Amino acid sequence: MVVLATKLYVDGDARDRALDSLRSLVDNEIGELDVEYDLGVRHDDFPSVTIEGEDAVVARNVLREQWGEIVPDLAPGETSVGTLESWDDEGFVLDAGQPVRIPAGELGLGPGTPAQVRERFGLVQHLPLEFVYGGDDEPSRLSDDERDRLYEWTRGNGRLNVNSATRAEVRATLNRAGHAQDYVTIERLGLLEQSVICTEDTDPPGLLASVGGYLPSELRCVVP
Incomplete structure (x- = not known):
């Protein structure tokens, strides 16, 4: 089983649409492999994919690479993915199957309070972020690759980051609002x-x- 490092936190019809979207995305990744899989959602809103078959190991690795994985136990020094759960003056808290605090001094995203950093880089709640787990002896921090990715956002064209919607829903909304030529x-x-x-x-x-x-x-x- 692979627990994907992305959350399904909407309800009602939106939840059904999100599950359908995830099922299509998973099928696009591993549908041609010799596997059978079952998609579920854990109590903490992380989706789980149970995989069986000749290519099961390959399929699990493909999903880990695409989505990141929520693991039962975090190991100090290892890179993992968690979703942005909350923020305060002390830093960010990520949900990686357990709360992981990234102190303000370990964000590595320039000056300002965590709230100001979040605003500057357009970080919406539940955004998956890669981090290096510190364990009991060291503080956890955002990974170098994650910092590079976020700094890249501030170069080139501007962005509008959105949560609580699938990619298809965002595209449909932009087109319906007359902004098809604006992105x-x-x-x-x-x-x-x-x-x-x-x-x-x-x-x-x-x-x-x-x-x-x-x-x-x-x-x-x-905004660049």
Whole structure:
């Protein structure tokens, strides 16, 4: 079984749509392998994929590479993925199957309070983030690759980050609101976390103001 490091935290019809989306994404990744799989959702909203068959090991590795994995026990010094659960003046708290605190001094994302860092980099709640677990003796920190990825967001075109919606739902909303020409692509950050990459001439705050009323989501801009 692989527990995917992305959360399914919406309810009702939105939950059914998200599950259908995840099932399609998993099938795209491992559907051609010699496996049978069953998709479920744990009590803590992390999806689990139980896999059997000749290519089971390969399939599990493919899903781990694509989504990251929630493991039963974190080992000091190892790189893992958790979702952004909360933040305060002391730092971020990630959900990696257990709470993992990233102290403010270990974010490595420049000056400012954790709330200011979150605003500057457009970090929506539940966003999957890669971290290095410190254990009992050392503080946990964001991984170097994660820091590089987030700094890359602040270069080039602006972004509008969204949670609580699938990629298809975000695309449909943008197109319905008349913004089909205002974005380059929608990058999937997690199952329900997306990043709308704007065109050079699109103002991310203006895009947020225009579509915010259509999406029952948290939206955060990244302005280069």
